[in-house]
Amino acid sequence: MDLSFNIGGAAGQGINTIGDLVAQVFVKNGLYTFTIKDYMSRVRGGYNFTQIRVSDEHVHAPVHGVDVIIALTKDAIINQRDRLVEGGVIIFDESLGFEECERCHLPLPLEETAEEVGGNVRMMNAAALGALLSVLKMPISLAENALADIFGDKGESVVEGNVKVARTMYEEVKGELAQRCDHDFSSVEKGPSEDRLLVTGNQAIALGAMAANLKWISAYPMSPSTSLFQFIIQNSRRLQIGGLQTEDEIAGLNMALGASHTGARSMVTTSGGGFSLMVEAVGLAGMAEIPIVIYNAQRPGPSTGLPTRTEQGDLLFMLHSSQGEFPRIMIAPKDPLEAYYLTKDAFRLADKFQVPVMVLGDQHLAEFTMNIPRIEIGEVDMDRGKLAEKPDKPYKRFKVTDDGVSPRAFPGDEEVVVAASGNTHNEFGHISEDPDNRNAMVEKRLAKLPWILDELEEPKVYGDKKADYTLLTWGSTWGAAYEAMQRLSQDGISINQLHFAYLYPLKTETLKEIWEKAKKLISVEQNATSQFAKLVRMESGLSVDEEINKYDGRPMTPEWIIKQLEEVGVQ
Amino acid sequence: MDYQTARGGWCTMIEREDLEPPQEIQWCPGCGNFGILRALKQAVMELSNSKHEFFLVSGIGQSGKTPHFINLNGFHTLHGRAIPVATGAHVANTDLKVIVHGGDGDLLGEGLGHLMHAARRNVNITCLLHNNGVYGLTKGQYSPTSPHGFVSKTSPPPTGVPMDPVNPLGVALIGGATFVARGFAGDIKQLTELIVDAVKHPGFALVELMQPCVVFNPKWGWDFFRERVYKLEDDYDNKSKTAALEKSFEFGDRIPTGVFYKQEKTHFVQELQLPEGRLRDHTNDREEIQNIIDEMLV
Numbered sequence: 027m028d029l030s031f032n033i034g035g036a037a038g039q040g041i042n043t044i045g046d047l048v049a050q051v052f053v054k055n056g057l058y059t060f061t062i063k064d065y066m067s068r069v070r071g072g073y074n075f076t077q078i079r080v081s082d083e084h085v086h087a088p089v090h091g092v093d094v095i096i097a098l099t100k101d102a103i104i105n106q107r108d109r110l111v112e113g114g115v116i117i118f119d120e121s122l123g124f125e126e127c128e129r130c131h132l133p134l135p136l137e138e139t140a141e142e143v144g145g146n147v148r149m150m151n152a153a154a155l156g157a158l159l160s161v162l163k164m165p166i167s168l169a170e171n172a173l174a175d176i177f178g179d180k181g182e183s184v185v186e187g188n189v190k191v192a193r194t195m196y197e198e199v200k201g202e203l204a205q206r207c208d209h210d211f212s213s214v215e216k217g218p219s220e221d222r223l224l225v226t227g228n229q230a231i232a233l234g235a236m237a238a239n240l241k242w243i244s245a246y247p248m249s250p251s252t253s254l255f256q257f258i259i260q261n262s263r264r265l266q267i268g269g270l271q272t273e274d275e276i277a278g279l280n281m282a283l284g285a286s287h288t289g290a291r292s293m294v295t296t297s298g299g300g301f302s303l304m305v306e307a308v309g310l311a312g313m314a315e316i317p318i319v320i321y322n323a324q325r326p327g328p329s330t331g332l333p334t335r336t337e338q339g340d341l342l343f344m345l346h347s348s349q350g351e352f353p354r355i356m357i358a359p360k361d362p363l364e365a366y367y368l369t370k371d372a373f374r375l376a377d378k379f380q381v382p383v384m385v386l387g388d389q390h391l392a393e394f395t396m397n398i399p400r401i402e403i404g405e406v407d408m409d410r411g412k413l414a415e416k417p418d419k420p421y422k423r424f425k426v427t428d429d430g431v432s433p434r435a436f437p438g439d440e441e442v443v444v445a446a447s448g449n450t451h452n453e454f455g456h457i458s459e460d461p462d463n464r465n466a467m468v469e470k471r472l473a474k475l476p477w478i479l480d481e482l483e484e485p486k487v488y489g490d491k492k493a494d495y496t497l498l499t500w501g502s503t504w505g506a507a508y509e510a511m512q513r514l515s516q517d518g519i520s521i522n523q524l525h526f527a528y529l530y531p532l533k534t535e536t537l538k539e540i541w542e543k544a545k546k547l548i549s550v551e552q553n554a555t556s557q558f559a560k561l562v563r564m565e566s567g568l569s570v571d572e573e574i575n576k577y578d579g580r581p582m583t584p585e586w587i588i589k590q591l592e593e594v595g596v597q
Numbered sequence: 598m599d600y601q602t603a604r605g606g607w608c609t610m611i612e613r614e615d616l617e618p619p620q621e622i623q624w625c626p627g628c629g630n631f632g633i634l635r636a637l638k639q640a641v642m643e644l645s646n647s648k649h650e651f652f653l654v655s656g657i658g659q660s661g662k663t664p665h666f667i668n669l670n671g672f673h674t675l676h677g678r679a680i681p682v683a684t685g686a687h688v689a690n691t692d693l694k695v696i697v698h699g700g701d702g703d704l705l706g707e708g709l710g711h712l713m714h715a716a717r718r719n720v721n722i723t724c725l726l727h728n729n730g731v732y733g734l735t736k737g738q739y740s741p742t743s744p745h746g747f748v749s750k751t752s753p754p755p756t757g758v759p760m761d762p763v764n765p766l767g768v769a770l771i772g773g774a775t776f777v778a779r780g781f782a783g784d785i786k787q788l789t790e791l792i793v794d795a796v797k798h799p800g801f802a803l804v805e806l807m808q809p810c811v812v813f814n815p816k817w818g819w820d821f822f823r824e825r826v827y828k829l830e831d832d833y834d835n836k837s838k839t840a841a842l843e844k845s846f847e848f849g850d851r852i853p854t855g856v857f858y859k860q861e862k863t864h865f866v867q868e869l870q871l872p873e874g875r876l877r878d879h880t881n882d883r884e885e886i887q888n889i890i891d892e893m894l895v
Contacts, residue, residue: 284685
């Protein structure tokens, strides 16, 4: 079973509500879902849609082909109908007056039923759900329990109304109307869900930060990072995390650096344009060796670009951000579950090496929803790295050590004076223009790189290690590429996937191994210039054979990748 | 003399030699910064805090070097960004007495927005604004406080600076600072008192320090200020924001010094409801995190 629904309409029509409702119904019944929201940068109107995939196995990406479309506007019908698979159906309210109907069109009295049966036009969501289950020939019982759970807080009459509306619509569609769709899932029976968390990448990153003992967050709102910042702020009183919406991104990062330097684990959240403003302070973190976690939910640029769309266009910008040379760590999670663990690790690495750690998400990762197992929080991570237990007197904040990491004391520690500077400084943190000191300090900072490299994980190989073709991926494009790779493998094509979560410093051992075996290496990136392939070439001297790029701001689908692969001769 | 610290330890009175500059002072002879440094040292000795409780955060320029010339916790940060860094430091550890040092270019040029917002938040830090009306470190360009018509390397005659200067005290007052004062580098005694009062004040304190730059702004020399500065009269009411605002525009033949405005109200960390003790030592309650997760279960 692998189904996809698109719910389309104007902003403000409640598309997300229907989407969430549909997703929850399936998840509660033990199925796996994957949801994306495709929306414009406007508050009302326009054309948006939510896509929900439902399967009895894990699903990782949006798809092009759609089984059922629920359209709330004429635009939604026109924009989506070309994506309908054979035997699919478009459900829409009959009041839209869409006249050129084909067999797959199913005009229904959704609004009328909501008003007359439920007494509330808002129950149109339940009407759409009833119709949906009916055309798929799925049991209405799927909706009944779920509606009780979802609307339970709002009282019995709300639950009853919704159930009645759903059932009425279900009965009305049953029979002749439902035959317009070839799907038959009447036998789908699953127990209650075992994987019960339905989360976005942004929520998972927030949870990872909390588990890492985040104590300070300062940020300026910017799509699509905002929901992460808000999630933390909403929970800040419960966990006593300090947080502030600052006047700008410049203040955001500088404030977080002040808090981190003084001993509180800190992070900032932003998107590319906001990160541009932070760049100066990234250098301060590098020079003063302050641990910090910087989350960039990338979106298409340059400038304001496409505010609500997705891209992996900031990789090289972040790699090279700020003047001068200093180490940093770059991490890109592939999905929400990995985002949780990698974010926790980001804080550990930041403290261990006293460097900025950049977590590269993107709009796709930030906002798609999928089920993951319940996260067990375990111990909160309190490993602060090297601390100055018995500090030298006078204390050397920037003491030269073999691994470049100096034991840390914080301003406010008794009997210690902690000095630091954004200028080139000596071991005590005081300005120095001495050439030997300059060399020693540059070398001290860069000495961290090999130790960092030792600490990072190798990339993962999915599929047959010895395959002829290798897809090279990083970050959130993992899902679509993974499904494409699986589909092609099932068709007998010798193909695997080499995926990087830790991007910089770059691990090259597995890379070289795969390189030697593969006949063709193909990078798949959500950008126009194959930035990761460039980084790989820079760090390893190895080049990819083909580059597949998407930069229209919409996430990749497995079908799209397969088509591109055909064009470069993978068959 | 021993006394108890905020965290319960015991501490010895700070002596002048405890504050000896960790490195050679690099200011020009005759610089107003020497007077400011003397007043700062005196104030630190007079305040009953132990040495580790002070934290100086500075921006760029000659004033930015202050933390290198006094043996206290210090962080010499970026141009204009000292206030956000200081805010973060204060939040992480409210035991610290955080004192910002910035110049007129630093705090009123690049950092003007941060100054306004810190004032608005009433962050409990002290901000010492070294005002010499010129850019010294970059050698002689006009600054945000240079007078209209001031001739500098970037404001040639006949026009000079083609605009009016920023009014630092006015900006702080409008922003919402709860302690606003002015001192003069040539009056160490008054300056020391102002710094002590500013550090003790629970809220955002801005002290403008008139500081001659004898090299690049000789017009604002020692005599210029000595002839003009006067102390606010005894009957001056520093509880009135409008009076203070009006007074802040008096800058010409006569330059008032002293506390222009002083008012107490809740300050930033009180509004944030942070945990008891220091934020830096706090641990997130793991059961509460698990609750947050479990509330998200479908």
